[in-house]
Amino acid sequence: MRKAILSFLIFGGLSVPVPAQVDLSGSWAARNHEDAIDKAPGPQLVDYTGLPLNAAGREKALSYSGSVLSMPERECLFYPPYYLVMGPFGVKIWNETDPLTGNTIAWKISGWEDRSPNTIWMDGRPHPSKYAPHEKAGFATGVWEGDVLAVYITHIKAGVIRRNGAPSSDQATITEHFIRHGDLLTISALLDDPIYFDEPMYWTRTFQLDSAPISPAAPPCIRDDEGPQEGVVPHYLPGKNPFVGELTQIYGLPVEATLGGGETVYPEFRKKIKDKYVRPASCLRNCGGPGRGAAPPPPPPTPARN
Amino acid sequence: MHLSYYVSTVRRAGFLLVTLAGLLSIPAQVYGQGGGRGGAPPSPKAAAPIDLTGYWVSIVTEDWKWRMVTPAKGDYASVPINMEAKIAADAWDPAKDEAAGEQCRSYGAAGIMRLPGRLHITWQDDNTLRMDLDAGTQTRLFHFGNWKAPGGEATWQGDSVAQWEMQRGAAAAAGGGRSGDLKVTTSRLKAGYLRKNGVPYSENTALTEYYDVIRERDGNLWLILTTVVNDPRYLAQPFITSTNFRKQADASPWDPTPCSATW
Numbered sequence: 172m173r174k175a176i177l178s179f180l181i182f183g184g185l186s187v188p189v190p191a192q193v194d195l196s197g198s199w200a201a202r203n204h205e206d207a208i209d210k211a212p213g214p215q216l217v218d219y220t221g222l223p224l225n226a227a228g229r230e231k232a233l234s235y236s237g238s239v240l241s242m243p244e245r246e247c248l249f250y251p252p253y254y255l256v257m258g259p260f261g262v263k264i265w266n267e268t269d270p271l272t273g274n275t276i277a278w279k280i281s282g283w284e285d286r287s288p289n290t291i292w293m294d295g296r297p298h299p300s301k302y303a304p305h306e307k308a309g310f311a312t313g314v315w316e317g318d319v320l321a322v323y324i325t326h327i328k329a330g331v332i333r334r335n336g337a338p339s340s341d342q343a344t345i346t347e348h349f350i351r352h353g354d355l356l357t358i359s360a361l362l363d364d365p366i367y368f369d370e371p372m373y374w375t376r377t378f379q380l381d382s383a384p385i386s387p388a389a390p391p392c393i394r395d396d397e398g399p400q401e402g403v404v405p406h407y408l409p410g411k412n413p414f415v416g417e418l419t420q421i422y423g424l425p426v427e428a429t430l431g432g433g434e435t436v437y438p439e440f441r442k443k444i445k446d447k448y449v450r451p452a453s454c455l456r457n458c459g460g461p462g463r464g465a466a467p468p469p470p471p472p473t474p475a476r477n
Numbered sequence: 478m479h480l481s482y483y484v485s486t487v488r489r490a491g492f493l494l495v496t497l498a499g500l501l502s503i504p505a506q507v508y509g510q511g512g513g514r515g516g517a518p519p520s521p522k523a524a525a526p527i528d529l530t531g532y533w534v535s536i537v538t539e540d541w542k543w544r545m546v547t548p549a550k551g552d553y554a555s556v557p558i559n560m561e562a563k564i565a566a567d568a569w570d571p572a573k574d575e576a577a578g579e580q581c582r583s584y585g586a587a588g589i590m591r592l593p594g595r596l597h598i599t600w601q602d603d604n605t606l607r608m609d610l611d612a613g614t615q616t617r618l619f620h621f622g623n624w625k626a627p628g629g630e631a632t633w634q635g636d637s638v639a640q641w642e643m644q645r646g647a648a649a650a651a652g653g654g655r656s657g658d659l660k661v662t663t664s665r666l667k668a669g670y671l672r673k674n675g676v677p678y679s680e681n682t683a684l685t686e687y688y689d690v691i692r693e694r695d696g697n698l699w700l701i702l703t704t705v706v707n708d709p710r711y712l713a714q715p716f717i718t719s720t721n722f723r724k725q726a727d728a729s730p731w732d733p734t735p736c737s738a739t740w
Contacts, residue, residue: 192644202717205539207555221541317644317656319691346694350701352642352658352687357703357719361693371695373538375719377703422542422549436536438593438612439730441545445740451549459554461563461713 192318193351195278198385199378200261208457210259214335215421216414219431222337228367229430233412235336238405241397249307251330253345254286256360256374263385278313278320281387288389291322298325305341320349332362332372337431340366354380369433421456423449520603521621526643526657527690529606532731533596533700533722540718544591547571547673547740556676562711569675571738581736584613585633585669587678587706590686590720595731596700606639606659613736619661626665631680635666642687659688671706671716673738679710698724 203210219232239245255262263281268274275293282288287308298310309327313320324345332339343364350357355377362372399405407413418429425447434440518524537544540555550569558566574580584592594612601607606619619639626636643657663684671678687703699721706716 204555204557204717205719218542220545221538223538316691319689321691323694348691348701350658350687350689350691350703352660352703355687355703355705355717357687357689357701359691359699359701359719359721363695373536373699373721375539375701375721377717377719379717422546424542424546428545435541435545436538438535438537438595439732441593441740444546448546450547454549454552457554458552459556459558461558461560 192315193320195320195349195351195356196265198261198263198381198383199356200381200383200385201259202377202379203259205376207459209333210257212457214333215418216335217412217416217429218335218418219333219337220418220424220429221436222332222431223369223372223433223436224337224367224431225369225433228338228364229432230409231367232335232337233415234406234409235331235338236405236407237336238399241399242404243394243396243399246394246397247392249282249287250285251307251327251339251343251345252287252289252309252311252324253332253339253360253362253374254330255280255289255347256358256376257332258283258286260286261378261381261385263387265387279387281385282308282389284390284392286389288387291320298323309345316348318351322347322349338367339364339372342366356380370436421451423451521606521639521641522600522603524641526641527659527688529598529659529688529690529700530600531598532725532728533598534725535593535595535720535722537593538721540591543672543674545593550674552674553672553676556671557712557714557716558676559711559713562677565677565711566675571675574738580738581613581615581633581669582675582738583670583673584610584615584736585666585678586617586635586637586663587666587682587684587708588669588671588673589613589615589617590702590704591672591718595725596722597728597731611731611733614733615736619659631665631667633667633669635663635684637661637663658690659686661686661688677711678706678708681710682706682708700724 208214216237217233219229224232250258260283265279266275267277267279269276277293278291280289280291287306289308289311291311291313293313296312298312303326305326305328307328309324311322311324313322315321324347327341327343327345329341330339331337339362343362343366346361346363348359350359357375357377360374364372416426418424419426425444428435428444542548543552543554551567553563553566574582589610589612592612594610597609599607601618604621604624606621608617608619610617615634617634617637619637621639624638639659639661641657642660663686666678666680666682666684668680669678670676685705685707689701689703691699691701693699702720702722704718704720706712708716
C-alpha cells in the first residue's frame with residue numbers, strides 16, 4: 172500500500188501536464204542590428220542577396236513592380252506571419268489561459284497595420300485539412316521542447332520574403348523556435364517553400380524585453396486612392412526589369428550574386444564571386460552611422476504589403 | 478491498519494512532495510554543474526546538456542552584403558556605432574593593416590562568428606570546449622569551471638569563460654527535447670573589427686554569447702548563436718545579432734584560409 176502511494180506520488184505527480192517552461196509574455200523591442208535597411212527604409216528593388224530563390228522564384232520576383240501596392244485590392248493585404256522576423260517592429264506576446272487549470276491554451280503575438288496578429292495554439296488541436304482556406308496568419312501550433320517553444324505554421328497565403336517582391340507561395344510552411352535568454356528573445360524561422368526556393372529560407376532575430384509597452388492593437392489600414400490606372404496590374408515582363416544591375420552599381424556585386432539562389436548562401440560561394448566583386452571606394456547609399464545605423468524609426472503608417 | 482500508519486505515510490508523502498518540488502526547482506547552474514550526492518561533480522564534458530561537437534556551416538541568409546564580401550569603406554549599416562567609431566571606420570586602410578601584420582582584425586571573437594565559414598567543435602579536454610574556424614584559421618577555447626586567465630597581452634580571441642545553462646526544473650522532469658544551452662563570456666580582447674571594412678570594437682569590449690541547438694522538422698540540427706557585443710568606447714548601445722549554423726555530416730568542405738584584410 173505504502174509503495175503504491177509513493178509510486179502514485181512519484182510517477183503520477185510527474186505526469187501532470189507541464190505548464191509553459193518559460194514565460195514569453197511581455198513587450199519585446201526590435202533591435203534591428205541585422206539587415207536594418209531591409210527592415211526600415213526598404214531594400215533595393217532587385218536585391219535578392221541571401222535568398223535561396225529557385226528559377227521560378229527569381230522570375231516571379233523580377234516581374235514585381237512596387238506599384239502593385241497602389242491597387243485598392245492590394246493596399247491592405249498583410250504579410251505572412253514570418254514578417255515577425257523579417258519586419259522592423261517589436262512585438263507584444265501574451266498567453267491565453269484556461270480559467271480552471273491555468274494551462275496556456277494559446278500564445279498570442281501582436282500584429283501591426285501590415286501583419287495579422289498570430290495565435291499559437293498550445294492545446295494539442297490538429298492542423299486543418301490541407302483543403303481548408305489559407306489565412307494571412309496561417310494556422311500555428313506550438314509545443315515546448317525543453318525551454319524552447321517550437322511552432323509549426325501551415326495554411327499561410329502567398330507573400331513576399333523581402334519587400335521588393337521576392338516571393339513565397341501558399342504552399343510554404345514555417346517552423347519557428349522561441350529561445351529566451353533573460354531579457355533577450357531569439358526567434359528562428361525556417362520557411363520551407365517547395366514552389367519558389369532551392370532550399371529553406373532561414374532567419375534568426377533577437378528582440379529585447381522593454382518596459383515600454385507595445386500595444387497589442389494594430390492601427391487599421393485605410394484604403395485610399397493612390398491613382399492606379401484601372402484594369403492594369405503593374406508588372407515587368409520577363410527580361411524587362413530595369414533594376415537588374417542596380418545593386419552592382421551601388422555595391423559592386425556581380426549580378427549573379429544579386430539574384431539569389433541556393434548556392435549563394437554557402438561560404439564557398441565567395442570563391443565564385445571573388446574575382447568579379449569590385450569593392451566601391453566608399454559607401455554610396457544607406458550607409459548607416461551614428462544615430463542611424465540600427466535604431467528603427469517609429470513605426471510609420473506604411474500601406475500594407477502583399 | 479492503525480491511524481499512526483496513515484499519519485506516517487502522509488508525512489512521508491509530504492516529505493517526498495517537498496523533495497520533488499525542491500528537485501524540480503533547483504537552480505539551473507547547480508543542476509547541471511554541481512556534484513551528485515557523495516561523488517565528484519561530473520566534468521563539464523560529462524554534464525553537457527547539449528552536444529555542440531561536430532562540423533557546422535554558416536548559412537548566410539541575413540546581412541549578406543556585409544558578410545559575404547568586404548563592404549565599402551563607410552558602410553556601417555545596422556551597427557549602432559557612435560561618432561568615435563565612425564571616425565575610426567572612415568580611417569580604415571586594409572593595406573596598412575596587412576603591412577602591420579594586423580590582417581586578422583576582423584577575425585577576432587566579436588566579429589568572426591559573422592564571417593561565412595565552418596566551425597569544428599571538439600572537447601580539448603574535460604573542461605575546455607574548442608572551436609576551430611576555417612575563416613582565418615582561428616581557434617576559440619571555451620573554459621569551464623574555475624579556469625584562471627593566464628594574463629599577458631590581449632588576443633584576437635580573448636579569454637572565454639563558459640557555463641552550461643540547464644533547462645528549468647519542470648521542463649527537465651518532463652523530458653523535453655532540449656535541455657540547456659551554453660553561455661560564453663569573453664573579455665581581454667585585442668581591438669578588432671565587427672565588420673571587415675573596419676567598423677571597430679575596442680579592447681574594452683565584453684562579449685556575451687548564447688549557443689542553442691534546435692532540431693528542425695526535417696531532422697537537421699541548427700546551432701543558433703545569440704551575440705551581445707558591449708563596447709563602451711565605440712557602440713551607442715549593445716550590438717545584438719543572432720547567427721545560424723547547420724550541422725554537417727562530415728568535414729567536407731572544411732577549408733582553412735588565412736586572414737585577409739581585403740577579402
